[in-house]
Amino acid sequence: MKNILYMIMICVMLSGCLSLKERYSDKKSLENINLTIMSDKSGLETVYITSSLLPSITLKGALSLDASGDTILNFNSLYTITNGWRSYTEGNLMLYGQGKIKKYDENMTIEMISKPEVIDIQSGSMRVIDTYYRNKDGAGRFKNKFDRLYETAQLLKLKDGFGQFAPSQTGLNYFFDPNRNIPEDFLTHTKRVLFPELYGINTLYKKKLLDIHYDLSLLDNTDDLIIADDLLYRKSYTDAVIGETLKEVRNSGTMLRDFNESKKLLKALYNYDYFFDTFLPQAVLQVTTKNNDYKFNNCIIIDNLKK
Incomplete structure (x- = not known):
């Protein structure tokens, strides 16, 4: 029985054995991008892409040749994991999109054929304090949160002062607060716009975060307030600045919870179109690593077991 289990373990580990073929990175841009090509025993090549513009996200794809012999990168999945206070959000999404890879000397470029679009949610799991959501329930909750964060990112793009993309470095395309005479990064500025109640209504007015045509005198202090998660929200601000689509998401406190738990994913979704377009x-x-002999730990373990 012991020998049978041993052989099963060997077969399973061999089936997942991958080796590093090539690794590329952009050394000249202020934002980084890393592309890794892995190869399995059959020669099937898988590509993994990460970037500072897409925090918490790993893109995955497979390589193939088209009729003319060009190398095509077929994006097929997006993996994300992001953490908050006593929480995490994890998910796998099925993608469909393509890019054409061109290599010359030690360099590589990718010409987009079609931007990857989300086709389906493959899996999802979440933890909120001491409660875990997995399997079908986890996937459903992940999809709902992902959709809310996506809609929030699209909302921010329509607001004055938000740039074409959110940089990873403060000082590049940042948001400037004229009252405090200091720059704010994307997430800090986003928090001020979405949740001005955290900073007080006087601060809200001085920072001019309300839309330019919004009259502060319209705020009704009698029935304008709603309590969610111990925070007072102004419904009139929600109506004027946030809009109908995300109205209940903000007034219920869900938007703030999403922000605190998955702010990196929100930033990545804000940058998604810019990244691919x-x-x-x-x-x-530029190529940084070429090593066909390097193997993941599971392959090294197999070699040790054989000795």
């Missing part, structure tokens, strides 16, 4: 097609990736 502008940044990735312009990036020149």
Whole structure:
């Protein structure tokens, strides 16, 4: 029985054995991008992409050749994991999109054929304090949160002062607070716009975060307040600035919980279109590693077991 279990373990581990083929990165841009090509025993090549513009996200794809012999990168999945206070959110999404890989010397570029679009939620899990959500329930909750964060990112793009993308470094395309004479990064500025109640209504007015045509005198202090998670929200601000689609999400406190638990994913979704429309097609990736002999730990363990 022991020998049978041993052989089963060996077969399972061999089936997942991967080796590093090549690794590329953009050394000239202020934002980083890393592309890794892994190969399995059959020669099937899998690509993994990460970038500072897409925090908490790993893109995955497979390589193939088209009729003309060009190398095509077929994006097939997006993995994300992000943490908050006593919480985490994790999910796998099925993607469909393609890019054409061009190599010359030690460099690589990717010409987008079609931007990857989310086709389906493959899996999802969440933890909120001491409660865990997995399997079907976890996938459903992850989908709902992902959709809310996506809609929030689209809302922010329509607001004055928000740039084409949210940089990873303060000082580049940042948001400037004229009253305090200091720059704010994307997430700090987002928090002030979405949740001005955290900073007080006087601060809200001085920072001019309300839409330019919004009259502060319209705020009704009698029935304008609603309590959610021990925070007072102004319904009139929600109506004027947030809009109908996300109205209940903000007034219920869900928007703030999403922000606190998954702010990196919100930033990644804000940058998603810019990454594929502008940044990735312009990036020149340089090879940093070529090593067909390197293997993951599971392969090393197998070698040790054979001795």
